[in-house]
Amino acid sequence: MELESPRGPCPGQNLSDLLQQFTCQGAPGRSGVAQDSTVQELDALxxxxxxxxxxxxxxxxxxxLGQVARTLCGQAAPPKEEDGRSAPAPRGAERAARIGAVFLGLLEKMEAAKGSLGPAAVMPALRPAAPHIYIFSVTHSQEQPWTSPASQKAAQEVLALLLRVADCGSVAEFLRGETEDQAGRFTAVMGLLKPELNxxxxxxxxxxxxxxxxTLHQVxxxxLSHHLERILPPSLLISDDYQTENKILGVHCLHHIVLNVPAADLRQFNRAQVLYHALFNHLYTPEPDLIQAVLECLLDLFPALERPLQWKAPEPRPTGPCDDVLQLILTHMEPEYRLLLRRTYARNLPAFVERLGILTVRHLKRLEQVIVGYLEVYDGPEEEARLRILETLKLTIQHCWPRIPCRLEIFLKALLKLVCDIVRDQSLTPEPVKAALLQGAIDCLTVLDHCSSGQVTSLLAKPLQSCKDDKILDCIRKVQQLSGRTTHAGT
Structure with a gap:
């Protein structure tokens, strides 16, 4: 049935009936021109x-209103990947901007009615439509292949007005409710997204x-723990994709869950172990951004995985997931030659040593090889890998000091070689970076001297007499001063 241009509801016919007729006219099966015409008539109505x-x-x-909002949201949805060629992105963005204008008009009317009738008369009418309007806003408010500046502006205005009409100060409050006992719209929004997240x-x-x-990151x-069954399966599904972009997106969702759900809830039904195995498998992919996201998530997941255990002295302490991850990282680090991956591994190594503490001695042999090998390799102007390795070495000496004296000669040679390389470096490395490397080497030499009862300063006495380079001499003197053991040759 074709409708004339609306002049308000016809006698004997409710506006709700007209809106439902427009919903049928705007069904996805109709042509784009017919849908656009329906949107214009609906806006006028x-x-x-x-x-x-x-x-x-x-x-x-x-x-x-709920049916109209669902239909309009469906019309504004980006084209499916399988038929993406049938609806060019510019045309889809134009339609989204027009639909955004309809939502704006509707929300403005609701806001005006709320001023005269009060929230109690308006909010029940808007409640079925609000989740659909929210999904439209989130879909089109950011820069994406299916959006344009006009559609982004319209979506942002719709979201701001929706929050104002709903008396919410933020998106988080709109989704979760003002208090923990108050129901928000998160359940309704996830209910609409669930059919598309299988x-x-x-x-x-x-x-x-x-x-x-x-939406997940807003709560x-x-x-968030009240919705764990709704959010965990889709996050695991996205992270398990073959595309790196989707893997990273899914891991970020899992990380948000780990940070915002109590450890007891993660342990229930073995969820923490499921998360751990899903993340651990990603460590075999040579993608620096993915490795970074996974390691950050694992470091926050370990407390939920590794409960405090009662340790009996005669028995060896059991290994845990942190040990397994560090062992795999060191295995990958040793032969790795790609700079981005080397920097990613080195960036996260100090956190693992800090977490394991004295238990790092289990990995000391391989860790020693990685530290010495990475200190020898120039890492570009920023020297991120060598700076992080120096931090790792300092923490290793501090936590594993009983096992360090037997490795004194190895670490001392590596640090002195690094100092000489930095002093003689004629590359484009900025002076602040060189200064940071020298300071890191000095700090490592100082703690190495402390845990070896002054052997470092004793061994450095002879080079101090024969060395002619002022910068190297200055580093040695700083080590002596920080150690509190100044020799006659160094004064």
Whole structure:
């Protein structure tokens, strides 16, 4: 049935009936031109309606608004990957901007009606439509292949007005509720996203994963733990994809869950172990960004995996997941020649040594080889890998000091060689970076001297007499001063 240009509801016909007819006209099966025409007519109908009277006298308005919002949100959705060629991105963005204008008009009417009737009369009518309007806003508010500046602006304005009408100060409050006992819209939003987040269909709509991820990151503890069954499976599904971009997105979702769900809830039903195995498998992929995301997540997951154990002295302490991960990292680090991966591994190594503490001695032999090997290799102007390795060496000496004296000669040679290389470096390395490397080497020599009862300063006495380079002499004197053991040759 074709409708004439609306001039308000016809006698004897409720506006809710007209809205449902427009919903049928805007169904996905119709052509794009017909849908655009329907959107224009719907915008005019919303603008001419007497909303205060309708909200009080038409009981079908909430359901009708929910159906209209669902239909409009579906029309504005990016083209599916399987038929992406049938709807060019510019045309889709233009339609999204027009649909955003319709939502803006509707929300403006709701806001005006709320001023005259009060929130109690307006919010029940808007409640079924609010999750759909939110998903539209999140889908189009950021720069994506399916958006344009106009559609982004419209979506951002819709979201801001939605929050204002709902009396919410932020997106987080809109989703979780004002207090822990107050229900928000997170459950409803996840209910709408759930059908598109299964193994068969989650890639059809390219915006679904971004809407899920962005929404998930808005909700923190203590609210997030109430929704664990809804958010964990989609996060694992996205992280298990073959595309690196999706893996990283999924790992970021898992990391947010780890940070905002109590450890007791993660241990329940063996969830922490499931997370650990899913993350551990990613460590075999040579993708620096993915490795970085996985290691950061694992470091925050370890406390939930490794409960404090009662250790009996005669028995060896059991190894844990942190040991397994560090062993694999060191295995990968030793032969690695790609600079980005070397920097990624070195960046995270200090955190593992800090977490294991004295138990790092289990890995000391391989750790020694990695430290010496990485100190020898120039890492570019920023020298990130060598700076992190120096930090790792300092922590290793501090935590494993009983086992260090037998390795004194190895570490001392490596550090002195590093000092000489830095002093003689004629590359483009900035002076602040060289200064940071020298200071790191001095710190390592100082703690090495402390744990060896002054052997370092004794061994450095002879080079101090024969060395002619002022910068190297200055480093040796600083080590003596920091150690509190100044020799006659060094004064």
């Amino acid at each position: 919303i603008g001419t309606a007497d909303w205060p009277a309708l909200l009080q006298g038409d009981p079908g308005i909430p359901q009708a 193994k068969e269909s989650w890639k059809n709509n390219p915006a679904t994963k971004h809407a899920f991820s962005w 923190t503890r203590p609210w």
